[in-house]
Amino acid sequence: MNRVFVKSLLVATLAVSGLVCAAQQPPASGAAAPAVIKADVAKGGTLYDAGDAARGLPACVSCHGAAGNSTIAANPKLAGQIESYTYKQLVEFTGPDRNHPLMTTYAKMLTDAEKKNIAAYLGTQQQKPGAARNKDTLELGKKIYRGGIADKGVAACASCHGANGGGLPSQYPRLAGQHQDYTVAQLVNFRAGGRKNSAQMTTLSKRLSDDEMKAVADYIAGLK
Known part of the structure; x- marks a missing residue:
């Protein structure tokens, strides 16, 4: 076989192989990543x-x-x-x-x-503030939210949801200003097993009495 032809064939093969390898390589450091579609x-x-x-x-x-x-x-x-x-x-x-x-x-x-x-x-919307309604249970609600109930193994709500109820992105929701009735209903639902999407809340809700739930929900409603 003609040496010139063989040499040309070898060069062409290597070139094609190089193109395939390059296509399989990850983007070089600093290369632009695929665009992430943002919410509208x-x-x-x-x-x-x-x-x-x-x-x-x-x-x-x-x-x-x-x-x-x-x-x-x-x-x-x-x-x-x-x-x-x-x-x-x-x-x-x-x-x-x-x-x-x-x-x-x-x-x-x-x-x-x-x-x-x-x-x-x-x-992006601005929440209209709520308000606590029961002054007789306000201190109890405040105590539970800020300090928990040590002898019942109830952690302070603030430890996850923030001192002012603002929550923690990607982990814990904002609670400040929420309707008392809704908050109590969710605590009861966690306790009864109807809502199962938080093992932490299921455990904690089972340690709270009805009165304690109402007190802390009322306190939460007044947070800003």
């Missing part, structure tokens, strides 16, 4: 306010109030809630650990992007 606050606000009639999806505003400021004590205020927490709850409503006759149905109708958009919208 505007789309989230539109879906929150108007729903989607074509899919039979009602507007969130009908239960949770304008800009997430619910005026119905049984329905939580969502304004100013940590974005990642709201998204997490919408996802968990579709699973076995958090079931609700309405929210489970509606959450399953939302795409993942829509869940993120709604969560992003609510996270």
